[in-house]
Amino acid sequence: MVRYQLGDAAAVEELVQRLSPRLMRFFAATEPPGEREDLFQDCWIRVHRSRHTYRAGEPLLPWIFAIARHTRLDAYRRRRRRESRELAVDVLPEVASAGPEQSGGENFDRLLEKLPEGQREVIVMLKVTGMSLEDVARATSSTVGAVKQKAHRAYSTLRSVLEKEGHA
Amino acid sequence: MAAEERAVCRSVDAEFDCLADPGAPLSAAARQHMATCARCRLLYGHADAPPATPAVSMAAVEATRRTLLTELSPVRPIRSAAATTALLGLVFVSLAIPLIAMSRIGGFRVMRWWQMLPMSALFAVCAILLCLSVSWQMAPGRLQRISGKSLRTVLAVAFVAGAVVLFPWQLQGEFVRSGARCLLEGSAMALPAMALFVLLLRRGAPPEPGMLGSTMGTLAGLLGVTVLQFTCPLQQTLHLALWHGGILLVAALAGAAIGPYSTRAGAMRP
Numbered sequence: 001m002v003r004y005q006l007g008d009a010a011a012v013e014e015l016v017q018r019l020s021p022r023l024m025r026f027f028a029a030t031e032p033p034g035e036r037e038d039l040f041q042d043c044w045i046r047v048h049r050s051r052h053t054y055r056a057g058e059p060l061l062p063w064i065f066a067i068a069r070h071t072r073l074d075a076y077r078r079r080r081r082r083e084s085r086e087l088a089v090d091v092l093p094e095v096a097s098a099g100p101e102q103s104g105g106e107n108f109d110r111l112l113e114k115l116p117e118g119q120r121e122v123i124v125m126l127k128v129t130g131m132s133l134e135d136v137a138r139a140t141s142s143t144v145g146a147v148k149q150k151a152h153r154a155y156s157t158l159r160s161v162l163e164k165e166g167h168a
Numbered sequence: 169m170a171a172e173e174r175a176v177c178r179s180v181d182a183e184f185d186c187l188a189d190p191g192a193p194l195s196a197a198a199r200q201h202m203a204t205c206a207r208c209r210l211l212y213g214h215a216d217a218p219p220a221t222p223a224v225s226m227a228a229v230e231a232t233r234r235t236l237l238t239e240l241s242p243v244r245p246i247r248s249a250a251a252t253t254a255l256l257g258l259v260f261v262s263l264a265i266p267l268i269a270m271s272r273i274g275g276f277r278v279m280r281w282w283q284m285l286p287m288s289a290l291f292a293v294c295a296i297l298l299c300l301s302v303s304w305q306m307a308p309g310r311l312q313r314i315s316g317k318s319l320r321t322v323l324a325v326a327f328v329a330g331a332v333v334l335f336p337w338q339l340q341g342e343f344v345r346s347g348a349r350c351l352l353e354g355s356a357m358a359l360p361a362m363a364l365f366v367l368l369l370r371r372g373a374p375p376e377p378g379m380l381g382s383t384m385g386t387l388a389g390l391l392g393v394t395v396l397q398f399t400c401p402l403q404q405t406l407h408l409a410l411w412h413g414g415i416l417l418v419a420a421l422a423g424a425a426i427g428p429y430s431t432r433a434g435a436m437r438p
Contacts, residue, residue, distance in 0.1 A: 002245075003400060005242065005245055006242050007240055007241055007242035007243075007245050008414075009237055009240060011235055011342075012233065012236050012240060013233060016233050016236065017229075017234055020229055020232075022232060037225060037228045040228055040232070041228060041231060041232050041235075044232045044235070044236065045232075045235065045236075048235075048239060049373075050308065050373035051243055052243040052244060052246055052371065052373075053246050053308060053371075054243055054245065054307070054309075054375045055245060055248055055249065055310075055373060056245065057248065058309065058310070059309070062308075062311075063195050063308055063309030064244055064307035064309070065309070065311040066308035066375055067308050067309075067375075070308070070375050073364055092175065102378065106278075108213070111210065111211075129319075134311060137311055137312075138309045138310060138311045140310075141305070141308075141310075141312055141313075141315075142312065142315070143312065143313065143314075143315065144311075144377075151382035152185060153435060155181075155184065155185075155211065158211055159181065162207050163213065164208065
């Protein structure tokens with residue numbers, strides 16, 4: 001990242017190569033299929049514009065994911081605004097849900113959809129992108145305690161959802 | 169599901185709840201149970217087996233790389249959090265001392281040592297914490313050991329509690345007129361501080377610019393309150409809590425309003 005700040009083209013290549021799969025995994029777990037690539041590109045542009053705010057010696061992953069998180073939040077707000085305007089003009093016909101893709105019988109993504117936004121985001125960062133508690137706290141501008149609490153609440157919700165579905 | 173199996177599921181739940189990090193792997197016994205239990209595998213499976221990476225289209229990666237390389241130029245990184253904290257503190261002190269020296273020092277004459285010491289300590293601790301919080305918030309991905317919102321609440325509660333416990337309740341002089349004057353003076357003192365803070369933070373790209381602005385405003389407001397504490401002759405509970413405390417509120421609101429325009433928050437927007 002420091003080489004990127006110095007304008008090294010090879011560093012850009014390496015960074016994009018190494019972090020793109022993780023970022024894509026994050027967007028895939030939280031966004032409808034049609035919007036993932038747009039958000040992915042938007043996120044990289046934001047990373048580029050705010051690259052001067054990376055402080056050498058600090059962990060890179062939370063810095064990148066804090067930007068990815070805000071890319072998502074802004075897209076979510078835009079989508080909500082657009083939807084509310086569209087509904088005000090006309091009632092749209094019901095369309096099939098554009099949720100995350102189904103992958104086999106065990107679908108963690110389908111379960112995640114049942115969680116509130118904040119808890120879902122924390123679980124995606126912890127479980128899907130493999131970040132540590134401290135990294136998630138950094139990325140969400142929160143404290144480790146708050147992240148831990150959200151994760152435990154999320155798991156309580158998931159357990160009760162599974163119980164209702166007859167898994168326990 | 170058999171009662172015995174349910175009991176094992178509950179024990180896996182309990183083990184998971186006791187983990188210091190929810191991303192940490194479970195015990196061998198729990199993993200053995202997960203191999204046969206669909207419910208536990210679904211809930212905790214990701215800890216052991218990371219999910220398959222979704223394919224990133226080569227076109228998207230290529231377009232991203234091209235864009236970044238086209239706009240690539242060297243940039244100067246922002247100051248470290250410690251340096252930013254120190255600079256903010258320096259601005260606070262170098263404005264507070266001359267302002268106290270230039271104003272009438274009524275507060276010093278009216279206050280006793282047991283009032284002056286705790287209030288000074290409160291202002292010093294809050295100023296340090298606010299400086300830290302501002303420097304944490306100005307860049308993405310920084311661990312915030314205390315959130316800006318909690319810090320503002322703690323400061324307001326501690327200031328009002330200090331005013332209630334340490335100062336007398338009786339009223340002297342014209343409550344509204346003298347209070348409004350203090351509110352105006354304190355807010356006016358916060359203005360140059362806010363301008364200097366904006367100058368220091370202008371290269372930041374805060375994820376939440378409103379929150380950063382509000383914390384910065386509170387720090388500027390605290391400067392006004394600190395100066396007034398040592399210069400205002402009306403050291404009474406209601407006057408302090410309402411009019412001096414009001415400066416914190418006014419400055420925090422003003423900071424929240426200018427926050428999005430004071431930094432490069434636009435870098436975080438499309």
